[in-house]
Every structure is written in C-alpha cells, then in structure tokens.
Amino acid sequence: MKQQVAELLVDVIAILKQESILPEEASPRVNVENTRDKAHGDFATNLAMMLTKLVGKPPREIAEMIVTRLPQNRAVVKVEIAGPGFINFFMNEAAKLDIVETVLAETTEFGRCNVGQGKSVLVEYVSANPTGPLHVGHGRGAAYGASVANLLETAGFEVAREYYVNDAGRQMDILATSTWLRYCQHCGEDLVFPSNGYKGDYIFDIAKTIYEDKGEALRHASDVIFTGICEDEKQLPSGEKTGDKEAHIDALIARAKSLLGEAAYRYIFDLALETILADIREDLAGFGVEFENWFSERSLMDSGVIDAAIEKLQASGKIYEKNGALWFRSTDYGDEKDRVVVRDNGIKTYFASDIAYHFNKLERGFDLLIDIWGSDHHGYVPRVKAAMQALDTNADALEVLLVQFAILYRGGEKLAMSTRSGQFVTLRELRDEVGKDAARFFYVQRKSEQHMDFDLDLAKSKSNENPVYYIQYAHARICQVLSMAEEKGAAVDIQQGLANLSLLTDEVETDLATLLAQYPDIVSRAALAYEPHQIAYYLKALAQGLHSYYNASQFIVEEAGLRHARLTLVLAVRQVLQNGLQVLGVSAPEKM
C-alpha cells in the first residue's frame, strides 16, 4: 500500500515536469513514511517541503499543486495537507486487510525482498582464537553476526558465513606448550606453571587425552624442561616485580619444540586445536549459529598467499625495511602510523595474515565483505582498509561492523570478567542459565555499537518483563486458539476467512493488519542498516497487537464467517511472528 502511494507521487512528479513546474533534470527522492499519529492518516510524504527550493514556492502551495494532480486510486480515500506542508494519505480500511491474503500465500517467503539484488556477501564473525571456550563476550558477536547474515539473506543477498580460525601464531604455541606442561604434571612431574600459560580446566582434559593416547612417551623431567629458561615474572613481597613472563613462555615454547621434536609437538598442537575447535563448533551449533566455512589461517601460510600479498605490496613500493623489520606504509592511506608485517626475527605478524586473508576474500569474488569485530579492535580498521587500497582492491567493499561488549548483571551486581585468570562466564554457562532463545534475543535487541547491560535475572524470568517470552507467548497463544477451535469442531478455513475479511471492522483488527503490512519494509531497512534490533522491536509491537486483540475479542465465536475471518487474521500474525523470530534465531513454541 505504501508502494502504491509512492507510485502515485512518482506520477505526479512526471506531470509537474510536463507542465514545466519542475525542471526536467530534477529527480527528487520520494519519501513515504508511516505516520506516528493516526490523525495524520496512514502515510505521509514530505515531498512538497523537499521541492521548495526547486520550485521556488512555499511548501503548502506546492503541496496543493501535488494534491490536485494526484491520480485516482481506490485504496486512497482522503488526502490532506497538514502542518508545514505534509501530505497525509488516508487509506481504505477494508483494503488494509488485503495483506492477510498476501501473508498466507507467501508464508515463510513473506517479508523477503530483493534490495540485495543477488549480490554476494561474505559475513565473517566470531572468529575467536581457538585457545579456549567461547565466553559471553563472543556471544554478542555470534548472535549479531548470525542475525545480520539471516537478514541479508532475507533481503535478497547471497550470503556466505565464515569463521576465521587463528590456528597459527604465538598464542597457539602457548596453548600447545601449556597443554604439554599439564601433561607432564599429569605424569607426575612437579613444576611451576608459567604465569602466561593457559590455565583453564579444559587444558587438563586435553592433557589427559594425551596420556591415554601416548602414555608417558612425551614426558620430560621437570628440571630438564626448565634448565636455562629465564625467570618467570614474580611479585616479590616488597611489591617489586622480577623476571619476564613473555620471555619465559617464549623460551618454554622453544624448549617444548626441541625436546619433543617436530612430529610430537605438532601432535599436541593439533590435538589441542582440534579439541577446542570441536568444542567451539558444538557450542555455536547449540546457540543456533552455523558457518558455511571455517577458514584456516595456517592454510593461508601454507599456500603462500601471505608471501604473495607481501610481495605485491613490495612491488608497488608500499613496503620498506627499518630496524630489521618490514613495514607497510599504511600512513599513505590515512592510518596513524606505519605497521610491521614481518618482525625482525622473521616472524610475520597477525596483520600480515589479515592482509592476505582479506585479499583472498575478494579474490573469491564477493561483492561485499562484512567483518564483525569487537569494538576494542576499532583501531585496526584503518590499517586493513589501507592494505586493501594498496593492493588495488576495492576497500569500500569492506564493511566492518563493531560490536560493544555486553556487561552482565546478576542480582543487580555487575559480573566481573577477566580472561587472564580463566575466571570468565562462558557462552555455554550463559545458555545453560538463560536458554538459547533468551540469550539470542537479548544480544540483538540493542543496537550493536551501543554498550548494553545484560540482565541475567530478566532473561531468565518467565514473566511479562521478559520480551522474549512476551513474543513467544503471543505465538503460543495463537497456536492454542487454533487447536482449541479444531477441538470444538470449528477449525479455521482460510478460504472462508479471506472471503469474510470485510467483517473485521474493529480498529484493533485493521491496526494489526497495518502492522503486518509493515514487515517487509522493516526487513529491508534493517538489512541495509545491519540492524537486527529493528526486527526485535517490530516483533514486540506485533506481539503487543496480538495480545491486545486477544483481550479485546473472542476469536472462536458462533458466527462462522466472523470466526473464520478472525482466525485467519490471527493465522497471518502467527506467520509473521515465525518469520521474524527465524531471522533472530529464536524459536517459536506452540505451547508454553
């Protein structure tokens, strides 16, 4: 219906051009919006105000010119000029209910649109280092990324979801070494675990697996391991610090490699990686988050893509050497300072991998790249874009969406979180505590770049305070009504319902239909803005509409025509609730 109004206005613009009131080259954007206030009709346009400069007349006068030239349309019953120059459209009440038939014909397709025009998008998200279980900080990125991907798909993009696995680099070496040291302890070695090692319980589990698999074959004596290793950081009673935890762990990594040899070290490394990655996969699957592709950083190294990318930059003079390291001239593209890609010890930085990774993404032919990062990485954006420009790729194809961390509250108290001590709330614990649906919904009901408070007690509560239950309850209520009707031998007949829609003259009913009609618009707007929270807000409004309707009217009434009509309307509401919840990855239960 909104579309119809927009088309009428386009027609008027053409007429105004014919009459030379508007210059031929003018192409004003036709903006039709839903009114906030019913006194302003159903739709409004600010077209007259937008044209004041072009036409050189006051807005209300232009509005008058537009209205008198407006073609007839059966859906429009009244047009008014109001306020500073708005044109308000009042629509035919009965025509508003036409949407019910559309919804029931399109079912799960209702709300899909083609603003994406089939463009291919790669959405990369989560991508947490496989050095431990996912924690709640990753949860928001996971929920947001999954919803954005669903949204884009619904809006006509061709979407690929990808998790970038950092399976190379120093952190992984620390993980492998930590695991080996735990294994040695499990074998009975007495040793002081490095302060910078991974201390989580899951490391013990992996160590045990090694023991079951290899017995004591990889055991080395504690004094052999630690001989000649520089001192770990320690806090003396005086408060003074001695030693160097970074050098300590690096030396231990080197010792592990030399004592174990390439093959055994690789065995531990891979076992730790695969165990943790399998856990992450399972965790995300339980969270309803899936990926088409798990992209290995190591595969980038092995295939030589990183070297190729560096060489390409070198060839175009964007790399120089300083203090034994190779630097990329990111300042040429607006970055604050140049960045190291190869360290003086010959090891490539994480940034080098990332340059290659993004280069590779574009080479795979995607039109649009979406990266979802924690906002603490925002300083990283300019250098990645700089690298893409330097490689002559389209840096504008990259859209980095930043997600703020959520602060958890329980019993009104902020939950302290620190990764260091291994004392963090895991995503799995969150799911166990509040459930997948509440967690998914809560994470995306706020704008992603907003700081958000995540109230665990609220997410858990099965009351009207909890928006997830509020929406799900609306769905369950409809299901219950429909099955109750069936029990009473008055099952809904859609054909009869559609034939009798004109009986639905109540304001609650046309309001509900109007809300249904807004869904496709909400989807395309939310998709283009990468804002799943708009879907969450919409669903709350739709659920509220349903609950109001439920309280105001009896659906299962004697008169068959009215009964079918009401049940049919409610059936359409159920469909849209399902479609919206699906985008957010929240289930639509039939009973609660």
Place this chain on the structure above:
RNA sequence: GCGCCCAUAGCUCAACUGGAUAGAGCAUCGCCCUUCUAAGGCGAGGGUUUCAGGUUCGAGUCCUGAUGGGCGUACCA
C-alpha cells in the same frame, strides 16, 4: 596527549536515517480473570534529548566547542 565510539523519562533502551505533540518496557499509581493460557490487557503520572553555539522552512538526528563515560594508541593476537 592523540584517535574512534557513546550520552534520550528514576532504570534499560527506541525514534523509519533531517519531519508534525520524542516513544516502549521496567519501576510507581489506578482498573480488568465465571472467558480461546493473567507468561495477558486498559489507563495515569514521569522530558530543557548532558551543556553552549551554528547550519535551515524544520535538529534527538548534521557542524563546531565544552563536560562526562567506554575503547584504542605494540616488531601481541
């Protein structure tokens, strides 16, 4: 210090991307279960959109400055 993000009802957040009288949910107060699930509904109060300027027909939204918060500022990932 510099850079990026944020600031809206007592609290948590929206506001169709510059539109009309800034909206929801909690919390507070008042009503509605003999009914298809009260996990619900109806209503009331609550605001100088942090502050000061600017841009224009029109600003919560855009520009400048200030204040207050978060994050970043590695040859770490």
